[in-house]
Amino acid sequence: MKAHLMVFALSAILIASIGVAPVFGQIQSSIVVTTDKSSYSEGEIVTVTGEVRDLYSQTPVSVIVKAPNGNLVSIAQVTVGADKKFSTEFTAGGGLMKAEGSYTITVQYGTENRSATTSFEFGGSTVPPKGGLSNVTDKTVLVEGATDLIGYSITGGKLLNIIPDFDAKSLIISIDATEDGMLTLTIPRTVFDSVEDGIDVEVFVLIDQEEAADFDEITTATDRTITIEFPAGTEEIEIIGTFVVPEFGTIAAMILAVAIISIIAVSAKSKLSIIPRY
Numbered sequence: 001m002k003a004h005l006m007v008f009a010l011s012a013i014l015i016a017s018i019g020v021a022p023v024f025g026q027i028q029s030s031i032v033v034t035t036d037k038s039s040y041s042e043g044e045i046v047t048v049t050g051e052v053r054d055l056y057s058q059t060p061v062s063v064i065v066k067a068p069n070g071n072l073v074s075i076a077q078v079t080v081g082a083d084k085k086f087s088t089e090f091t092a093g094g095g096l097m098k099a100e101g102s103y104t105i106t107v108q109y110g111t112e113n114r115s116a117t118t119s120f121e122f123g124g125s126t127v128p129p130k131g132g133l134s135n136v137t138d139k140t141v142l143v144e145g146a147t148d149l150i151g152y153s154i155t156g157g158k159l160l161n162i163i164p165d166f167d168a169k170s171l172i173i174s175i176d177a178t179e180d181g182m183l184t185l186t187i188p189r190t191v192f193d194s195v196e197d198g199i200d201v202e203v204f205v206l207i208d209q210e211e212a213a214d215f216d217e218i219t220t221a222t223d224r225t226i227t228i229e230f231p232a233g234t235e236e237i238e239i240i241g242t243f244v245v246p247e248f249g250t251i252a253a254m255i256l257a258v259a260i261i262s263i264i265a266v267s268a269k270s271k272l273s274i275i276p277r278y
Contacts, residue, residue: 030054030114031061033107039121042093046120049087052080052109061086062108068101069178071233080109093125096235098176100124136161143171146245148188156181156232164192170240177234184227185239193224194241204240207231 033050040046048063060077067073073096078088097103103122108115135142140149141162152159157177165172171192175183194203200219205212207230216227228237 029116031107031109031116033063033105033116033118035105035118035120037120039123040092041123042125044092045089046092047087047089048105048107049085050107050116051085052114053084055080055082055084056110059110063088064106064108065090065097066104066106067097067233068099068103069232071096073097073103092122096233097122098125099178143191143245146188146191148190150188150191151186152184154181154183156230157234159183164244165238166244166246168238168240169242169244170238171244173237173239175230175234175237177230177232179232180230181232182227182229183237184225186223186225187239188223191245192239192241193243196242201242206236206238206240207234208236209238212237 031050031052033048036047036049037044050061052061060079063074063076063078065073065075074090076088076090078086080086100123101121102119104117104119106115106117136159139153140151141159142149143162143164145164150162154175156179157175160174160176162171162173164170171187173183173185194201202217203224203226205215205226205228207228212228214229218225226239230237
């Protein structure tokens, strides 16, 4: 009798183990993800594919791409097919994907417990900053239309370019911030200023289009020194005032206007001298 009971128990255990064993070809994790290549150059297409174990109706997969420093590069909601597979793609490079290094892709399906990660290498971006290249050295920048240099120092990143926005009366500074840092600019008043009725007024600072809550400013008779703290991943700082060095076309127009007035004045004087007097 005991032998029969033992055989029955062993059979039950065997059947139970067979019942929970995975079907051949079925994925073991709740979700898997991969890329078509292990490394990419700028401009190449990154193809992301994956498969979920359990299908949840009308639930998309979140595909999150992060840079080597942990900053968010992109996020997408991708539909899962009836075959439990999903696919998406994006172009390597761009405004948020410039740094060289290992990028992480995290996919999440429904809850944080159903997630997976993969990574790929990116060779770095060679796209020039907005507005083209200016004359940037390790300590100074010469912006368009100016003759006086802007002095600067930076920690936590690299200054790429400074261009004037003639309509907004501002300076737009492009930087590559690899970590939290600080930028100090010594700007001649001939290049940029912020004055109303002959009195200095505080400048307005934007960091990636968001108002900067904390910055320092020191003014002298000849320049303004502005110190701005920025977080890792910052790409653009804009300083807005009441004057920025005039666009070359504006200067040319002023010179032309003065020249025309001078010609008219000289012509009028010449005509007066040759008109016979009675």
